[in-house]
Amino acid sequence: MWVQQPVLRALLHRVEAMTTRHPEYLGQVVQARREELGLSKQAVHAAVGLNPRTIDKIESGQAGRIRNDTLPRLDTVLQWKDGSALDAFTKHLPPRVTAAADVPQPTSKVLYIPIPANLFQDTVAMAQRVTEVAGDDERLAPLVEGMNTIADRMLRAWTIADIEHQRFDGTLSAATIEMLLGHYLRRAPQAPTADDHTELLYLRWLLERLPESESERAEEFAQRWSQMQQTLSATRRINR
Structure with a gap:
């Protein structure tokens, strides 16, 4: 029985790691980044399909369970590196922002010239x-x-x-x-x-x-x- 204790502790540690969640921290960093980018909740919804009510739940720290495809969508719209939202949610790690040069910028269809x-x-x-x-x-x-x-x-x-x-x-x-x-x-x-x-x-x-x-x-x-x-x-x- 003594021989099995290290194995049992390791299994318990893995289970704990898999079930650890930090919804409050995720909500804080999501809201801060969304506001930093000047994105409304409706704009996030339009960009990656996340329902504004889902965003509300995440930002309020009430999202104890999140669908598998939600976190990658947050990475995309908030211009974070892949896995950042997951790490914030499960490991309490700060998100890694994608370098500006790595983000494809849309080309404007309108040429703005200063006309009085x-x-x-x-x-x-x-x-x-x-x-x-x-x-x-x-x-x-x-x-x-x-x-x-x-x-x-x-x-x-x-x-x-x-x-x-x-x-x-x-x-x-x-x-x-x-x-x-x-x-x-x-x-x-x-x-x-x-x-x-x-x-x-x-x-x-x-x-x-x-x-x-x-x-x-x-x-x-x-x-x-x-x-x-x-x-x-x-x-x-x-x-x-």
């Missing part, structure tokens, strides 16, 4: 004057409509870019939101195509004013915002 806001305002004003001059002339109607659509798209693109940068910098205030909504949406913005409609909805989502009837598109917009955050982060690192 008054240039867009002048374009919109010009389109309005052309509409007034044209009156009911049917020959000019298609040209007027086309110019108004282009002016509207330019103003909307500038407004979205401005809001994205303010959200990223944490400077978007409630007063600014109401001002932007009033300034832009009071013009009865046009949505002649599905893409125009999508951009309008994304603008409203950024301002947390997405209509309830379009709530099923929130995940799509959260994913788009998550990608934009990564693009802006990469740009800031390059320009430092």
Whole structure:
């Protein structure tokens, strides 16, 4: 019996190691890293499919049992090296952050150039004057409509870019939101195509004013915002 004691102790040690959990520590490092990256819970859900309620449970330290595929997803979205979330959960070890050079950065589909806001305002004003001059002339109607659509798209693109940068910098205030909504949406913005409609909805989502009837598109917009955050982060690192 004495000979078997070392073997028994070893087995007990292995069982203990397999069942040791540190949910509170995992929750602390997950929340800290998510906030460091500027990711909302909805953005995490959009990126790797983790339900916001699951994230809530993890960050509150109440996740005593976690599915096998959850921890690798945390590694991915939080830009940790493989196995970091598992080590934090089972060994109370600090996560290992992936080097910035190892993280593939998304390429922006939009080239942002510093164009003064008054240039867009002048374009919109010009389109309005052309509409007034044209009156009911049917020959000019298609040209007027086309110019108004282009002016509207330019103003909307500038407004979205401005809001994205303010959200990223944490400077978007409630007063600014109401001002932007009033300034832009009071013009009865046009949505002649599905893409125009999508951009309008994304603008409203950024301002947390997405209509309830379009709530099923929130995940799509959260994913788009998550990608934009990564693009802006990469740009800031390059320009430092």
